[in-house]
Amino acid sequence: MKLGIVGLPNVGKSTLFNSLTKAGAESANYPFCTIDPNIGIVPVPDERLQVLGKLYDSEKIVPAAIEFVDIAGLVKGASKGEGLGNQFLSNIREVDAIVHVVRCFEDSNIIHVDGSIDPLRDIETINLELIFSDMEILDRRIGKVGKGAARDKDMAKEADLLKRLKAHLEEGKLAIGYETEDDDEEAILKGYNLLTYKPVIYAANVKEDDLMDDGVNNSEVAKVREFAKNEGSEVFVICAQIEQEIAELDEDEKKMFLEDLGLSESGLEKLIRASYKLLGLISYLTAGPQETRAWTITKGTKAPGAAGKIHTDFERGFIRAEVVNYENLVECGSYNAAKDKGLVRSEGKEYIVQDGDVILFRFNV
């Protein structure tokens, strides 16, 4: 699972990315400073792993992970090739969801490419580039399908969808907000892999003072919230600069720092969790003396599919899953105690795995 961090230059993308990955990629007051997409694998915070790890005396703890890509340098005209625009756009095409960073902080030392702080204008600038790029894809498809529409029913249906979809984008709206008429249309739309069909989280980058009340008193943040609500997207408030400082601290220092700010978790932890949710992801857990580990699955995955995340043999030879809920297991204090209480269930092929299930798979090799 891959998330792309996008936004205009100088809004704090690299700062956010750096704190996410602690990779230390260049962050400077200079547009285009991060031309190559930077990729970082970021662990998904999950307190349950430490608890289970202790319970099983595991040698190793392996959290779930998601990939973040810092997609720098989107500017006005990107879809026409400005500022390496096409390259950036194709990087976005490869991600599953978008974190759109918007600048809601004032700082006269940091140049804004359009001269002033106006997150709604910035959102529109970026979204328009994404829309233009999608429009090109639709036009190409319209050219292809149009020819066949007279003699092929499916093509005629698609041509009709394309026409409506294009009109929707021409209003400056994102494809994700388009209401398809049936599942067939939805499948076709999905197949285009449009940039504006990807789910978006807006990250409102604020100054430190705005962090404590979650940006409630920042009128720009309020506008972003209103906008996102209409679009059906999520917003969350972050101070990239603070996150970068937090990322340098060790666990204890971090806790103290956050307490001083009146926060229970860092903005990044919130962001990672929100992204996970946005993508419809959950984690099931495996535990043993060797390792305790979280595995990422899409909500609704059945037991054999979940087993396949560990190894394809587990899926192919799946017999059953022995499942205990994390909380039940921890309350009982051990797997055997949970078993004695009848809390370990034996589940078959049709079982839909839940977040926090601790699972032992039985399979044939």
Ligand code: GDP
């Ligand atoms: P990018 O071009 O979007 O990747 O922006 P950068 O992350 O390189 O940030 C541009 C400049 O803004 C850098 O000098 C950062 O230190 C600064 N910056 C980033 N986030 C914040 C923030 O939350 N507050 C303030 N005051 N400055 C920030």
